Amino acid sequence: MATEETLVLVKPDGVARGLTGAILARIESKGYSLVDLKLVEPDRDLLEQHYAEHAGKPFYEPLLDFMMSGPSVAIRLAGNRVIEGFRSLAGTTDPTTAAPGTIRGDFGRDWGLAVQQNLVHGSDSTESAQRELGIWFA
Ligand code: DAT
Ligand code: MG
Numbered sequence: 364m365a366t367e368e369t370l371v372l373v374k375p376d377g378v379a380r381g382l383t384g385a386i387l388a389r390i391e392s393k394g395y396s397l398v399d400l401k402l403v404e405p406d407r408d409l410l411e412q413h414y415a416e417h418a419g420k421p422f423y424e425p426l427l428d429f430m431m432s433g434p435s436v437a438i439r440l441a442g443n444r445v446i447e448g449f450r451s452l453a454g455t456t457d458p459t460t461a462a463p464g465t466i467r468g469d470f471g472r473d474w475g476l477a478v479q480q481n482l483v484h485g486s487d488s489t490e491s492a493q494r495e496l497g498i499w500f501a
Contacts (some may be wrong), residue, residue, distance in 0.1 A: 375433035
C-alpha cells in the first residue's frame with residue numbers, strides 16, 4: 364500500500380479551546396498514523412515560510428498574528444491518501460459553511476475575526492506536504 368505523509372496543525376484556537384484531544388480522536392478513528400507530534404510556538408520567520416503563498420493578501424498579517432497568538436500542535440501524519448483524506452476530515456476553509464461532520468463544520472464558526480480561526484491546517488498537495496514538514500519538523 365502506498366503511504367504518504369502530511370502536515371496537520373491544531374491551530375492556536377483549537378489548542379486554547381481544549382479541542383486537541385477531540386481533533387486527534389477523529390484523526391485516529393479514521394485510521395491515520397501519528398508519526399511525530401509536538402507543541403510549537405512558531406516565530407514569524409517560520410510562519411512566513413509556511414504561508415509564503417499568501418504573502419501580500421489582505422488576510423496575511425492578521426493570519427500571522429493569529430498563528431503567533433499561542434501554541435499550535437504540529438503533527439506528522441501518515442496513511443494512504445492522507446493528504447486528501449485529512450482535508451476531507453477538516454472541511455472547507457470557512458468554518459461557518461464547512462459541512463457538519465467535519466472538524467471545522469462541527470467545532471468552528473465565524474467569531475467575528477474572519478475565517479482565520481478554523482482550528483486546523485492540512486497540507487494541500489504532496490509538494491506542500493514535503494515543504495511544510497521540512498519547516499515544522501526541521
Ligand atoms: P486552507 O487552510 O483551507 O488550506 P488557505 O490555504 O486558502 O485555506 O488559507 C490559509 C488560511 O488563511 C486559512 O486556513 C484561513 C486564512 N484565510 C484564507 N482565506 C481567508 C480570507 N478570505 N479571509 C481571512 N482569512 C483567510
Ligand atoms: Mg492551505
